[in-house]
Amino acid sequence: MKTTRQKRAAPFYAAAAVWLAYALVLPLYEPLHYALAAGASLLAFAAAAALCRGGPVGEEAGKAPPEKAEEPVEKKPASTGNPELDKMVRDGEMAIREMKRLDENIADPGISADIVRLEQVSARIFDEVRTHPEKLPQIRRFLDYYLPTTLKLLNAYDRMSGTGVSGENIDTTLAKVEGMMRTIVAAFEKQLDSLYGAEALDISTDITVLENMMAREGLVDSPLKAEPDEKKETDIRLEL
Incomplete structure (x- = not known):
């Protein structure tokens, strides 16, 4: 949300007050007198403006300025200790x-x-x-x-x-x-x-041991002695 600023009326009142006070106390009928009064009013205007400068007015007055967003910091990986x-x-x-x-x-x-x-x-x-x-x-x-x-x-x-x-x-x-x-x-x-x-070798060893143990317990056929149920002839014979 943008902060709105309004012109303060106090500097103008201060300048007007200087003219009024000068006219009541000091003579004001020669050019020099007007020059002195103008210079004094300008000084009063500047002083009042400096005092009033700075804060926002209206709905924004009294509110804390928005906090500046923190810039993201690159996260470093946690140390492993090694x-x-x-x-x-x-x-x-x-x-x-x-x-x-x-x-x-x-x-x-x-x-x-x-x-x-x-x-x-x-x-x-x-x-x-x-x-x-x-x-x-x-x-x-x-x-x-x-x-x-x-x-x-x-x-x-x-x-x-x-x-x-x-x-x-x-x-x-x-x-x-x-x-x-x-x-x-x-x-x-x-x-x-x-x-x-190494992991593959361990798994292969575990599989071999598991197969042999199951075969000794009679849970499966021995992988070394297992034979096919039917014998198939592989020789090629030619008959005339």
Whole structure:
């Protein structure tokens, strides 16, 4: 709501009072007398105006000024207590933001789709390591080399494709990056898959033990001795 201000009448009353007082007390019949009276009235007007200046009047008077809205502060991720893990979280968030920016800037639909896939896979890698910090050493090379190098290549592609110029160096570089993207996506997916290697081995072992225990208890046929119900001949015979 806008604050309305009204002109105060007090300065005019003060100026008029000076003229009246001057006329009653001092002579007022020469030009000098009028000049002195005018100067005194101007001083009175200015003083009264200064005293009345400032506050809003009417409905707005007496109301507290509106509080200034607080600027949003970027929320920092909570510390995990592990400096290396905290660094991975920060670097991962920066990498995801950079991928989003590159996806918005690059017009080529094929590269854009590859960037979206890299963003999805990278986010899952970071989430898995955040949940299981013991897996952090498994992605050390991914963090230190593969991820930053990929972002470097994509940034170069972004700059060159945005020049609007076709030339041998630019076209060759763009073609190389485009040809490399599918390999990079496959490598990122394999990195994510490798994080589940130990878990997959444990599940496979549990399944084998469970099958053997059930077979010993007679609950299922032994996987080693089970035979098909009907024997099928596999030899090919020719009859004349």
